[in-house]
Amino acid sequence: MKRVSRAALKKSPLVLLGLFVFVFALWAQKKDEPPAAENKIPPEAAAKQNTVKPTAESLAKGKKLYGYDCAMCHGKDGDGKGEMASDIKNVTDFTNPEALKNHTDGELFYVIRHGKGEMPPEGDRAKDDDIWHLLNYVRSLAKK
Ligand code: HEC
Structure with missing residues (x-):
């Protein structure tokens, strides 16, 4: 033993x-x-076409949703300086015309739907059209 x-x-x-x-x-x-699968956007998602024209009506809908779900980080005017942005680094500044230039509509649709890095996903609370309204609005914030 x-x-x-x-x-x-x-x-x-x-x-x-x-x-x-x-x-x-x-x-x-x-x-x-690589950190999670956050940056991997499937090619078919990146190629997705925006089915909603950026009409005044679409921009108004996008602005309303943006006020509820996005402004706390991306800022009321899209400058990336929302209330929560002090805790989160690298919140995208939509007023910078370079920020979204090289992203397809499909890629950004995917990011808004699924989130990216510290950005939370919209998930199922938004309909496809709502995401396009949001994207139309966000793109309209770029300074000319
Ligand atoms: C909790 C803070 C937060 C909220 C809320 C938020 N975002 Fe973001 N967003 C971020 C951060 C941080 C990034 C940068 C992510 C990265 O590149 O890692 C980002 C990036 C983006 C991008 C650029 C993506 C890219 O690939 O460059 C878009 C477009 C965007 N957000 C749209 C939105 C929209 C529309 C909403 C509201 C429905 C929203 N965000 C809500 C924090 C937030």
């Missing part, structure tokens, strides 16, 4: 070391992975 337990005791540091190496390897692997 005594011999067995002593042998087990002798082995335990090795077992612990093995476990540590294993956990460390897992952790190191995790760190190499």
